Each structure stands twice: as C-alpha cells, then as structure tokens.
Amino acid sequence: MFNIKEEISRKDKSEIKKMIKDELEKEMKARLNKAVREELEKELGNSATKQQIADISKNILKKLYRALSLQHPHIIDRLSL
Secondary structure (H helix, E strand, C coil): CCCCCCCCCHHHHHHHHHHHHHHHHHHHHHHHHHHHHHHHHHHHCCHHHHHHHHHHHHHHHHHHHHHHHHHCHHHHHHCCC
16 A cells, blocks of 8 residues: 655645535535425415415506506507507
C-alpha cells in the first residue's frame, strides 16, 4: 500500500468547495421542487380552492376592465373581436 502525502492547493480546495456547493444546491432545488409540487397538487385538487381561484381571477379581470375603460377608453375601442 502506498501512502501519498500531498497538500491540497488553494485552487484545489476552492474547486472542491465549488463542486460540493453545486451538488448541494442541485439536491436542495430538486427536493424543494418536489415538495412544492406535491403541496400544490394537494391544494389545487380541492374544489373549494379551485372556486376561490376562479373568484379571485374574476375580480381581477373586473377591476382591470374598469381601470382600462375609465382611464384608457381608446384601448378598449381598438380591440378587435
């Protein structure tokens, strides 16, 4: 068996740290994405949540329409159907 005794240079240390950091970030992102996806699927699968999202979207569209019609009527006039 051979024993190799060699000091690691600063450049090597920084490269090792960078590789470890990149791998940890990659793993954490994957875990976070999976957890977020599971939680969203659980919440969005609920019909009450879907109804709340629909109600909020309708209110936003109504407010947008009012703002556009009062402040910029020419935008609505230019819409082609």
